[in-house]
Amino acid sequence: xxxxxxxxxxxxxxxxxxxxxxxxxxxxxxxxxxxxxxxxxxxxxxxxxxxxxxxxxxxxxxxxxxxxxxxxxxxxxxxxxxxxxxxxx
Numbered sequence: 001x002x003x004x005x006x007x008x009x010x011x012x013x014x015x016x017x018x019x020x021x022x023x024x025x026x027x028x029x030x031x032x033x034x035x036x037x038x039x040x041x042x043x044x045x046x047x048x049x050x051x052x053x054x055x056x057x058x059x060x061x062x063x064x065x066x067x068x069x070x071x072x073x074x075x076x077x078x079x080x081x082x083x084x085x086x087x088x089x
Contacts, residue, residue: 003017004016005017006048011043013042013045014042015051015052017037018037018038019038020059022034023036
């Protein structure tokens with residue numbers, strides 16, 4: 001699931017999120033996994049709101065999300081297990 005976390009800092013706010021480009025690269029790569037967690041610091045609420053307004057569609061894109069991808073993977077795995085059981089009989 002895509003998510004955004006907003007935390008209070010001593011001097012403002014921190015917005016934490018997964019970078020969609022890094023998530024995509026991790027999915028498509030057989031190389032080392034890179035942590036997609038990114039943090040952005042803002043002095044005030046207005047900066048947080050402006051950032052979210054300008055970037056929300058990029059942060060949480062339409063279409064397939066992690067949950068549906070996970071559900072699809074589980075379904076495929078379960079279907080594969082059923083075929084293996086049939087072969088054993």
